[in-house]
Amino acid sequence: MLHRIINLTVRDVRFPTSLDQHGSDAMHTDPDYSAAYVVINTDGGLKGFGLTFTLGKGTEIVLCAVEALSGLVVGKTLHEIVSDFRGFYRLLTSDSQMRWLGPEKGVIHLATAAVLNAVWDLWARAESKPLWKLLVDMDPKQVVSCIDFRYITDVLTEEEALDMLVKAQEGKQQREDQMLREGYPAYTTSCAWIGYSDQQLRQLCTDSLKSGWTKFKVKVGADLEDDIRRCRLIRQIIGPNNTLMIDANQRWDVAEAISWVSSLAEFKPLWIEEPTSPDDILGHAAISKCHNRVMFKQFLQASALQFVQIDSCRLGSVNENLAVLLMAHKFQVPVCPHAGGVGLCELVQHLILFDYISVSADLSSRMCEYVDHLHEHFISPVVIRDTHYMPPKEPGYSCEMLESSVQRHQYPEGDVWKLHTNK
């Protein structure tokens, strides 16, 4: 079965999360968690589902970009694509006319992620495996053939990458068994969005502690007095031995970041996430989400990050995340993925499982973000057991949504939005 792609649809799905301040932070005061949701249809009937995460307004621009890319996808077979996946990645990211719109950043890269996430989902389904298992079982040569090494060969060559993957074969089966038994450790960001009241924060922290959570992330950066009060409160509740991380979501200039973080140092945060512009390598002492492998490469070269927070939708899908996982391993920097949003937990769990089983073989200082929102809209939502991500068992990349959820939340014609517009 060649699985020829006969069409690709994309829809604008938005959840009115801003009404309850879920997801609010210092820069994003009223996000409506949203997605450009892609479905690939093939001649044999098999489908692939993919998405990229957005914050509401402007999602239609990503749809427009997905439609522009779809011409490069429709008509191809899955077999053609995966037998030269590097070439296909480059076709999408380096089209002679469209690369001007990035290259490999912003709207066009988010759209590329949505499309490629659907292709990877299709591939995993065709192989009847969850995506992480498809990757884990894959021959190291084939893993490497999915990566575009352009612009990173000064730090990681194809030969080195292959060598690292071959070396990591040892003990793979034990690690896979361990993951199936115990799952991958997670931390929670659900307790302390910036728009939550102190009472809400207290209640959510207390409940999370009861459920076994030991690692908590707090949003900061809008007002220093507020931050001190909130961090003190959460430290009191979770005690000195649990872990606290803070996230400023790009709010500060460099000097401001240094002085602000000094004022919060007494609460002993493990990391400070996105203190300033995501483009500012030299200005960072610690940093997080980058938009492509070239940025990650330099953050690693400059020792400007202590934790690599990969993102399943900001980067160019599995292909580009593989490159970043391998570079992080080379530099021995722990990977702690970004998740939350719409479907980011569902997607990124596959990548971090692959990282542990087939690349890093290490769990120290590692954890995957978890946010307890919107999972009910997915066919196979994440399973958290004792604060660990349990490996998905269903074939695919876990981002197929319930058709009823998609229809209700389609913007602007879905029932949920008709309701809000009529208010």
Added chain:
Amino acid sequence: MLHRIINLTVRDVRFPTSLDQHGSDAMHTDPDYSAAYVVINTDGGLKGFGLTFTLGKGTEIVLCAVEALSGLVVGKTLHEIVSDFRGFYRLLTSDSQMRWLGPEKGVIHLATAAVLNAVWDLWARAESKPLWKLLVDMDPKQVVSCIDFRYITDVLTEEEALDMLVKAQEGKQQREDQMLREGYPAYTTSCAWIGYSDQQLRQLCTDSLKSGWTKFKVKVGADLEDDIRRCRLIRQIIGPNNTLMIDANQRWDVAEAISWVSSLAEFKPLWIEEPTSPDDILGHAAISKCHNRVMFKQFLQASALQFVQIDSCRLGSVNENLAVLLMAHKFQVPVCPHAGGVGLCELVQHLILFDYISVSADLSSRMCEYVDHLHEHFISPVVIRDTHYMPPKEPGYSCEMLESSVQRHQYPEGDVWKLHTNK
């Protein structure tokens, strides 16, 4: 007159330049020079014209982004906007939901440039001055009030910027008179696009020499043997004393760039432009176009560029270019703007005139790119005299196009494109 903005239209204008290989380089083998073309209409009848440059496919994505931004613009008065231009800039670039799509990069930043270019054009027209003159006559305090210093205060504060502008007041009138008399020095990129034959290259170089050109840019990077042959040919024609620059348009990895450039060193290029990924600060020994002020800041901090090539459409319009001109002055790096495309020469001449008259007061090692294409579609095309840009005299930012040109080249419904589709 408040000049209230009553609507904003945007059109997809494409020129089939790929047919003759104009604009072709190592990464962009078949560009159709294009623009997202914005017209702002006000209640009093005054209009503002702006654009951003693109390469053909995907221009519709930029249109979609302009439409998404237009909601933030329509209804405002010019007076409101310019009395807090920094706030307005930030409104467009830091919208809580839309900044996820960049921030300040890719499609959304190109769209921001198109919109703000039109606002600046409107402002200059309202003052009955060409844009460069509006800037030159502006009180330094007001110039500074147009700049968003977020993320660059570790290198340039508002106070420093003001101080630099005040200092540069000395001799301003003489420099303005000099510019009106002599114009701003230019170099040409029209002779050596990568798709041109040797014969075409020879003819164009010879003709340009006759017209007085002394500085030439060659596109390289696709094939080393070709590059050596072409550089040798052009060096023979222009002789040892004229200036040669080379441009690889992001084609190489870092090690590849170093070895390739070594092979071309005998032709003594003044600079090597875009050897690798535009995101790769650490990988650059010399570099060019950056997508925002945060990237320019680091390239300057890391001494990773020897020439600053500002862009009127890749950056967030005049506002962000002002920040970059001031940082370049602080680091004493010469500014040699990027131009060509559609309207880039028309736009950027205003910025470089302002730089000379009001910021750098220096012409050494400075020149502005010139490409001899598509000027006939503009109401007030650039005027080149003795290889110098002569200061525009008409009010505005010089990017109003002939309505007949816009209509003929609108994609896909214009006559030019109907013709190509029917072929």
